[in-house]
Every structure is written in C-alpha cells, then in structure tokens.
Amino acid sequence: MALPVPLPRAPLPLEGGSAFWYEHELGWPTAPGPPVALLTGLRFDVLELPADAGAGVLRRIDPAGTGPVALVAGRMRLLVAAGAADELPGLLEWLEWGGIALDLTAVGADGRMTAPQPPENGRPWAEQGAAVWLRPPEPGREVEPTLPALTHFGHGPGGSAGHGDRGGDVPDLVRLVDTAATECHRARLLRGETARAKSQPLAFS
Numbered sequence: 001m002a003l004p005v006p007l008p009r010a011p012l013p014l015e016g017g018s019a020f021w022y023e024h025e026l027g028w029p030t031a032p033g034p035p036v037a038l039l040t041g042l043r044f045d046v047l048e049l050p051a052d053a054g055a056g057v058l059r060r061i062d063p064a065g066t067g068p069v070a071l072v073a074g075r076m077r078l079l080v081a082a083g084a085a086d087e088l089p090g091l092l093e094w095l096e097w098g099g100i101a102l103d104l105t106a107v108g109a110d111g112r113m114t115a116p117q118p119p120e121n122g123r124p125w126a127e128q129g130a131a132v133w134l135r136p137p138e139p140g141r142e143v144e145p146t147l148p149a150l151t152h153f154g155h156g157p158g159g160s161a162g163h164g165d166r167g168g169d170v171p172d173l174v175r176l177v178d179t180a181a182t183e184c185h186r187a188r189l190l191r192g193e194t195a196r197a198k199s200q201p202l203a204f205s
Contacts, residue, residue: 021118025139031112035131041109044147045085047078047176049104049184052191054078056183057176058134065171067147069135070116076134077113078180081149084108084173091150091177102184104177148173 019036022028031037040046044067049057054076058069067079085108092098107113116131137143148171 018118019115021139022115025118026137026143028143030115033115036115037112038115040107040111040113041082041085043082043143044079045082046107046111046113047080047084047088047104047180048107049076049078049102049180050074050187051076053103053180053183053187056186057180060179060183061176063135065148066135066176067143067171068133068137070113070131070133072114072116072131078176079137079143079147080106080173080176081144081147081170082108084148084150085111087150087173088177091174092181095174095178095181097178097181097185100181100185101188102181103188104180104184145170147171148176150174 019030019032022030022036022038028043029039031039051071051074054069054071057076057078058066069079070077085106088104088106089098092102092104114131116133119133119136150173151170
C-alpha cells in the first residue's frame with residue numbers, strides 16, 4: 001500500500017525574527033542569520049542610544065513623534081528617515097551638543113540591525129533578553145511617512161513645530177535628536193552619581 005505524500009509545510013520563522021514577515025508584510029530587505037538582520041540606509045536609518053536614555057525619550061515623545069522603536073541587546077533603536085545618520089553629527093553641533101560624550105549614534109547606509117521577533121497578535125514579544133519591538137511597525141503601511149525626518153530647523157510648513165516637509169505630518173528629526181541628546185546626558189550624569197554613591201564608605205558617628 002502506497003503511503004500518502006505529506007503536504008508541504010509552511011516555512012518556519014527564522015531565528016531572530018521572521019525574514020518572511022519583514023520581506024513580505026513590510027517590504028523591508030533583510031540579511032540571513034542567525035540572527036536575521038534588517039538592512040539600514042534603504043528604507044530607514046537607526047538612531048541608537050542606551051536603554052535608560054531611550055526610556056526617557058519615549059516618556060517625552062508620544063508615538064506620533066517617533067517611528068518604530070526596538071530594544072536590542074540593552075540598546076534602544078529608533079527608526080528614522082534614510083539619510084538621517086549622515087545628518088546626526090551636524091545636528092548635534094547645531095544643537096550645541098558637539099564634543100559632549102553622549103553615547104548617541106546612528107546606523108545608516110550599508111549597516112545592519114538585528115531583526116526583533118515580529119509582534120504576536122499585535123503585541124511585542126517579552127522574552128527575556130530577546131530583541132523586541134516597543135513601538136512596532138504596522139504591516140500594510142508605508143514606513144517612510146512615519147519616520148522622523150530633517151525639517152527646516154524643527155519647523156514644517158506654516159511654522160508649526162514637530163512637522164516635516166513631506167506632507168506636513170512627518171515627525172521632526174531635530175526635536176527627536178535634541179530630546180535623545182538631553183536624555184543621554186541626563187542618564188550619564190545619573191549613572192555617575194549612582195556609581196559615586198556606591199563607592200563612598202558609610203559614615204558612622
């Protein structure tokens with residue numbers, strides 16, 4: 001008796017995130033893993049900062065003021081418009097943050113970012129230590145209009161702060177960078193104060 005031929009199996013998600021989901025649901029180019037990586041400089045660049053500073057940014061800027069945001073290996077990664085990585089040094093100088101150690105960097109053309117696991121049922125994964133989306137991308141929606149982009153010194157058409165030149169509703173890169181720099185500086189000072197407090201011996205009367 002001939003054995004039935006098994007039906008083809010659906011492809012399994014790849015380690016570090018589903019390449020199929022990114023390629024077909026979002027249209028984002030990927031590099032094979034493990035872990036799967038997202039290619040930067042094509043659809044978006046990435047603004048990267050320490051997680052504690054990034055948490056401060058998310059408290060100060062609501063989701064309409066950022067694009068998708070991920071947490072990868074203890075670092076916050078905010079998606080910004082392609083080309084923004086090249087603008088970061090000049091923006092920091094213009095905002096008078098030049099020469100200050102901020103631990104604020106950007107990844108642009110020819111870069112890679114570890115692909116977080118796609119959200120499950122619309123919710124980010126919470127696996128300990130995994131790369132996760134904190135503000136995930138939306139399938140079926142073009143990512144570019146949601147990304148912070150360089151505007152006329154933080155002002156869009158009509159002089160309204162926080163809006164960009166592409167249609168008047170693009171989040172403002174200048175505001176995001178200024179907020180990120182402020183939070184990086186604040187987090188660095190707080191970490192220094194905590195370290196000094198731990199190193200001081202207890203005083204006894």
